[in-house]
Amino acid sequence: MRRKKLGSTDLEISEICLGSMTWGTQNTKNEAFEQIDMALDHNVNIIDTAEMYPVNPLSMETQGNSEKIIGDWVKKSKRRDEVIIATKVSGKGYQAVRKGAPISQKTIRIALENSLQNLSSEYIDLYQLHWPNRGSYMFRQNWNYDPTLQSTEEALDHFLDVLETIKKLISEGKIRHFGLSNESAWGVATWIKLSEKYNLPRVVSIQNEYSLLCRLFDTDLAELSHHENVGLLAFSPLAAGLLSGKYQNDVIPEGSRMSIVPNLGGRVSKNAFNAISCYLAIAKKFNIDPCQMALAFCRSRGFISSAIIGATKKAQLKNALESTSLKLNDEILQEISDIHKLYPIPY
Numbered sequence: 001m002r003r004k005k006l007g008s009t010d011l012e013i014s015e016i017c018l019g020s021m022t023w024g025t026q027n028t029k030n031e032a033f034e035q036i037d038m039a040l041d042h043n044v045n046i047i048d049t050a051e052m053y054p055v056n057p058l059s060m061e062t063q064g065n066s067e068k069i070i071g072d073w074v075k076k077s078k079r080r081d082e083v084i085i086a087t088k089v090s091g092k093g094y095q096a097v098r099k100g101a102p103i104s105q106k107t108i109r110i111a112l113e114n115s116l117q118n119l120s121s122e123y124i125d126l127y128q129l130h131w132p133n134r135g136s137y138m139f140r141q142n143w144n145y146d147p148t149l150q151s152t153e154e155a156l157d158h159f160l161d162v163l164e165t166i167k168k169l170i171s172e173g174k175i176r177h178f179g180l181s182n183e184s185a186w187g188v189a190t191w192i193k194l195s196e197k198y199n200l201p202r203v204v205s206i207q208n209e210y211s212l213l214c215r216l217f218d219t220d221l222a223e224l225s226h227h228e229n230v231g232l233l234a235f236s237p238l239a240a241g242l243l244s245g246k247y248q249n250d251v252i253p254e255g256s257r258m259s260i261v262p263n264l265g266g267r268v269s270k271n272a273f274n275a276i277s278c279y280l281a282i283a284k285k286f287n288i289d290p291c292q293m294a295l296a297f298c299r300s301r302g303f304i305s306s307a308i309i310g311a312t313k314k315a316q317l318k319n320a321l322e323s324t325s326l327k328l329n330d331e332i333l334q335e336i337s338d339i340h341k342l343y344p345i346p347y
Contacts, residue, residue: 001043001324004305007231009177011125013084015299016321017046017233019310024054024065024253024314032069034075035317040082042321048207048233048308050088050110050130051118052097056260056333058311060096064128066137067118074120085234086126088181088207092133103158105165112174127166127175128207131182133158138209140183140266140347142216147186170201179205179233179307185220192228194334203230207303210234212243212279212336213272213295213346222303231305234298238309239318240264243294245280255312267347273341282335291316292323297336300328 003012018039036047052065054060065084067087073161089111092102101107131138134155137145169175178189178201188206195311210217210232214336217225217232223233238244240257242264252258262268268273283290298307311317328336 001321003045004231005042005210006126006177008202008229009204011084011177013046013306013307014044014083016044016295017048017086017306017308018044018249019235019308020047020049020066021053021055022312023069024062024345025056026054026257026260029069029072031312031314032066033073034314035311036070036073036077036083038317039313039321040079042324044321045082046084046125046306048086048235049088049119050095050128051115052090052130056257058096058325062344063096064114064118067115071118071120080121084125085119085121086128086179086207087119087124088128088130089115089232091129091131099273102131102139103162105161107167108162108165110238112169123174123176125176126167126179126205127163127177128179128181128205129183132180132184132187134187136182137216142345143311147184149312154258156190156194159194160200163191163195163198166201177201177204179207181207183208185224188221188224188228192230205231205233207233207235207308209236210298210304210307210325211237211239212297212300212340213239213267213275213343215340217303222301225303226332232301232303233304234304234307237298237307238291238294239272239276242267242276243279244278244291248273248276248280257312267335269347271343271346275339275346278342279336282332285335287333288326289323290320290321292326293328295320295323296328297328297333299324300333 006013050065090097093100132149166178191203283293309320
């Protein structure tokens with residue numbers, strides 16, 4: 001498995017990142033340990049989590065359990081130096097964490113100390129803002145997104161407050177690098193501009209959704225990512241399992257994500273299933289696994305530093321890890337492009 005430099009850092013991360021959002025609800029601690037060990041055996045060296053995980057379902061009672069499971073693995077394995085741990089501070093509106101308080105110097109301090117304790121670590125390799133205070137167009141909010149309601153002055157004041165806080169935390173040795181999630185092109189560009197103007201930490205990564213079904217990153221953000229050296233950590237590269245084909249024809253496997261979250265975060269739609277049928281047909285035509293094709297497509301995009309995969313079963317994880325041996329030829333990529341033009345935003 002190849003590794004890439006993450007942004008302007010000295011971190012080299014694997015092209016597959018192990019996601020943890022099912023650990024503590026859909027997966028037990030022992031299953032999570034097995035996933036981590038299998039991923040490391042395949043040369044994965046980065047694990048992504050968040051203070052609000054696990055999801056499916058989200059709850060105040062289980063919030064933080066994914067981090068705690070990673071922390072238990074760290075204590076048991078003594079392998080902290082072999083993994084890059086990325087986590088996130090929750091933002092405005094999510095009531096299960098700090099009653100929906102927005103991201104600020106105060107909440108970052110509280111969240112970070114909790115994460116360090118949960119993860120049994122003295123530092124976080126990559127600390128990310130889970131979503132902007134001012135709102136985001138991710139998670140299907142693009143259909144009603146209205147940035148004209150935002151206050152530029154409030155946003156800039158917030159950016160500087162966060163950057164100054166991150167600088168202090170880096171100097172204290174608690175954070176190595178700083179990243180964003182669910183951000184826009186203007187947001188990333190402004191974070192960079194302010195960091196350069198005031199000699200503050202520079203954003204090194206952005207974690208946004210990206211898959212065959214969700215390609216909002218392809219234009220402005222991809223250009224910014226390339227020129228400003230801000231790597232994309234692509235989440236939901238299998239579109240919450242939709243691209244496996246397991247949900248086609250109204251099938252809902254027992255224990256699957258859709259059995260817990262019926263609309264898969266707004267991803268379920270007639271157009272989505274029509275697009276998936278077309279992508280499944282390409283995989284069948286070329287005799288390749290549809291999940292591996294979806295992940296190989298992500299790897300073909302030069303702006304992606306790593307694709308974050310999550311699994312509830314070892315067989316699913318093994319299949320995803322083995323996708324790195326697949327390279328899509330020009331004919332397959334052209335057929336994928338043709339389907340994308342038919343269904344550019346299928347959900």
